[in-house]
Amino acid sequence: MLTMAGRLRKLQNVKTLAEIRSFATATIDRSEGNNSSKKKKVSLYSKISPLGNPSLAMTPELDDWIETGKKVRLSEVKQIIHDLRKRRRFHHALEVSEWMNKKGLCAFTPTEHAVQLDLIGKVHGFLEAEKYFNGLTEQDKNDKTYGALLHCYVRQRETEKSLSHFQKMKEKGLVLSPVTYNDIMSLYIHINETNKVRDVLNEMKKNGVFPDNLSYRTCINSYGDEMDIEGMENTLKEMEKDSNIVMDWNTYTVVASCYIAGKLFDKANNTLKKAEKQLVEKDGLGYNHLISLHARLGNKDDVIRLWGLQKSVCKRQINRDYITIVKSLVRLDEFEEAEKILTEWSSSGNAYDFRVPSFVIYGYLKKGSCDEAKDLLDRLSKDQKATTPDSWGLVALEFLKKGDVRMSVSCLETLFSLQLKKPIDSKVFERLLDGVGEKAHVQDVELIVQELKKFVKFDREMYHKLMKGYINSGKDAGKVLEDMKADGIEEDEETKKILSIQQNKV
Numbered sequence: 001m002l003t004m005a006g007r008l009r010k011l012q013n014v015k016t017l018a019e020i021r022s023f024a025t026a027t028i029d030r031s032e033g034n035n036s037s038k039k040k041k042v043s044l045y046s047k048i049s050p051l052g053n054p055s056l057a058m059t060p061e062l063d064d065w066i067e068t069g070k071k072v073r074l075s076e077v078k079q080i081i082h083d084l085r086k087r088r089r090f091h092h093a094l095e096v097s098e099w100m101n102k103k104g105l106c107a108f109t110p111t112e113h114a115v116q117l118d119l120i121g122k123v124h125g126f127l128e129a130e131k132y133f134n135g136l137t138e139q140d141k142n143d144k145t146y147g148a149l150l151h152c153y154v155r156q157r158e159t160e161k162s163l164s165h166f167q168k169m170k171e172k173g174l175v176l177s178p179v180t181y182n183d184i185m186s187l188y189i190h191i192n193e194t195n196k197v198r199d200v201l202n203e204m205k206k207n208g209v210f211p212d213n214l215s216y217r218t219c220i221n222s223y224g225d226e227m228d229i230e231g232m233e234n235t236l237k238e239m240e241k242d243s244n245i246v247m248d249w250n251t252y253t254v255v256a257s258c259y260i261a262g263k264l265f266d267k268a269n270n271t272l273k274k275a276e277k278q279l280v281e282k283d284g285l286g287y288n289h290l291i292s293l294h295a296r297l298g299n300k301d302d303v304i305r306l307w308g309l310q311k312s313v314c315k316r317q318i319n320r321d322y323i324t325i326v327k328s329l330v331r332l333d334e335f336e337e338a339e340k341i342l343t344e345w346s347s348s349g350n351a352y353d354f355r356v357p358s359f360v361i362y363g364y365l366k367k368g369s370c371d372e373a374k375d376l377l378d379r380l381s382k383d384q385k386a387t388t389p390d391s392w393g394l395v396a397l398e399f400l401k402k403g404d405v406r407m408s409v410s411c412l413e414t415l416f417s418l419q420l421k422k423p424i425d426s427k428v429f430e431r432l433l434d435g436v437g438e439k440a441h442v443q444d445v446e447l448i449v450q451e452l453k454k455f456v457k458f459d460r461e462m463y464h465k466l467m468k469g470y471i472n473s474g475k476d477a478g479k480v481l482e483d484m485k486a487d488g489i490e491e492d493e494e495t496k497k498i499l500s501i502q503q504n505k506v
Contacts, residue, residue, distance in 0.1 A: 044076055058095050066103075074106050081115065094119040114144040121152030126161070143174040147183075154183045162187050178204065178212040185218045197222040198231075210244045217251045224258030232258060249278040253289045260296050268297060276306075284314045288324040295328030303328050304337070319345075319353045326356060330363035335372070338363070342376075352385055361391055370398035374411065381414070389415050389455075393428035400432060408432075416455070429456050433465040449483075460489050464498055471502045 044065055066072060077100050084093035097116050101108055108116070113136060121129035129152040136145060146169050153162040166184055169176060181204045188196045201219045204211055211219075216239040223232035236255055239245055252275035259268035272293055279286045287310035294302040307325050311317060322345045329338040338360050345356055357376060364373035373395050380387050396411035412432075429452055449466065452458075463484040470477040477499065481491065491499075 044070070044072065044080070058092050059099055062096070062099050072103075072105060074100075077105060085115075085119070090119055090122040094123050108140075110140050110142045110144045113140050114148040117145060117148040118151060121148070121155065126152040126156050126158060143169070143176070143180075146172075146174055147177065147180050150180060150183055154187045157187070157190055159187060159191055176207065176209055178209060178215050181209060182212070182214050182218060185215070185222075189218065189222065194222040194225050211239075211242070213239075213245060213248055213251060216242075216245065217254055220251065220258075221254055224254065224261070227258075227262055229258070229262060229264070247274075247278055249275040249283075249286045249289070252278065253293060256293050260293065265297060268293070269299070272297075272302075281313050282315075284310060284317070284321050287314070288321060291324055291328050295331045298332065300332050300334060303332065317348065317350075319350050319356060322348070322350070322356050323353075323359065327359045330359050333367070335360065335363065335369075339376075346383075354380075354386055354388060354391075358388075358391060362394070365394055365398050368398070368402075370395055370402065370407075373398070374407070377414075387418070389418055390428055392418075393432065397428065397432050430462055430465055433462055433469060458484075458487060458489075460484070460492070460495075463487075463489065464494060467495075467498050468501075471498065477502055 044062075077096065081093050081096050081100075084090075084096065094116070097112075097119060100106065101112075101116070106112070113132075117129050117132050120132050126149075129149055133141070133145060133149045146165070150162060150165050150169070153165055162184070166180070169180065181200055185197045185200050188194060188200070197219055201211060201215060204215065216235060220232050220235050220239075223229075223235060232255065236251070239251065240247060252271050256268045256271040256275065259265070259271060272290060275286075275290060279290070287306055291303050291306050291310075294306065303325070310321065314321075322341065326338050326341055326345075329335070329341065342357055342360060357380060361373045361376055364370070364376070377387050377391060377395065392411050392415035396408045396415065399405075399408040399411060432452075456462075463480060467477040467480045470480055481495070481499070484491070484495075
């Protein structure tokens with residue numbers, strides 16, 4: 001069963017050429033009669049939003065906007081910061097916030113300071129956030145800024161600081177919100193003191209703070225983590241009766257996941273029905289959760305039905321959605337359906353992401369279908385789509401396990417032909433070396449080892465694995481020992497132990 005912390009971490013149309021020409025001609029004709037339609041109005045947001053690379057500074061674009069005499073609206077700048085935070089572009093959000101403050105576009109209220117503090121914590125860590133907080137006036141140190149600093153402490157698992165800061169907030173008589181209590185719940189979860197989560201929820205209610213959806217969901221999770229089904233169900237009933245709460249699909253999927261972990265499959269299916277009723281239009285993430293859970297339950301029909309619904313209401317599916325459906329179909333051993341989804345994805349217009357087909361490839365390998373895995377990799381390569389060295393290495397390994405050295409070597413040759421941007425995972429090669437000496441002829445082994453050394457530095461363990469392979473197949477491991485010493489690795493007790501096996505066989 002997944003731990004609670006793991007579960008929590010775990011939240012163009014194209015016109016034809018004729019149409020384009022027709023549209024362009026019509027536009028020119030209209031523009032001759034109306035100069036106002038020549039240019040589309042450019043906003044500050046449209047200027048800086050495309051700057052997605054964190055290494056690209058936004059300040060020059062912001063300064064240029066002012067220097068060219070364009071007006072800056074405070075509401076638009078705040079919306080830009082909000083949008084950048086939502087898209088997890090924290091470096092840029094902080095840069096815009098600091099620019100807004102430096103230019104004196106507005107006098108920072110505690111709310112702006114809280115946003116700035118949170119961004120500093122995300123970008124630079126809690127120590128810099130502390131410095132910013134300590135530099136605020138006493139008037140600006142209110143529940144919002146105190147809460148933002150608490151969030152920084154909790155995010156970095158600073159237990160002592162978090163609890164001390166929380167106590168100080170209570171002593172100062174600050175108004176505590178559900179967000180504050182939720183942070184403390186989250187802290188207890190991450191330090192594996194889940195039993196204290198319920199105490200926090202009770203303290204909230206005792207102090208007249210209404211729990212929100214996350215408060216209840218976190219508490220439900222804490223019961224589920226301990227497989228306390230009765231406690232989980234009682235909290236869910238309390239939540240459903242709370243007039244301040246509007247039930248959501250997320251809570252029900254958490255409950256369903258706990259039921260699945262406890263093998264209470266009927267209850268899980270009933271809970272997923274409730275979750276589906278709470279789905280809102282265009283909520284692709286919600287559909288993803290339901291699809292994944294139905295796959296865990298083996299509900300193929302529901303997986304396919306929900307995917308069809310998602311496509312009809314969400315209109316466009318991003319790579320995250322395709323990954324979810326492909327993983328789910330592979331889990332259900334529905335490879336033909338998964339391949340159909342890959343064909344659909346390839347023509348979706350989405351940016352290529354190897355993770356989508358990789359789940360099918362690794363699924364094939366898991367069931368021992370290395371021919372199908374290689375065929376999919378070959379098709380991707382033929383279409384000039386990027387593959388990974390590790391994927392070819394794993395396919396080579398599976399062929400080697402089956403004793404098909406020719407296909408294994410073929411996969412390795414493709415692997416070596418790739419333009420590598422990062423080191424290959426040495427564990428893949430370690431597993432290859434486990435069997436390559438035993439399965440391949442000496443000439444093939446030496447060729448493979450020679451090629452491997454171009455991409456990965458052999459360590460003692462890898463040489464030992466190769467020695468064992470040689471010995472198991474009745475080959476002399478003396479050459480392997482010489483190569484090991486040539487690489488500056490002297491023989492140790494383990495080496496002598498392995499070589500003694502060879503001597504005993506002679």
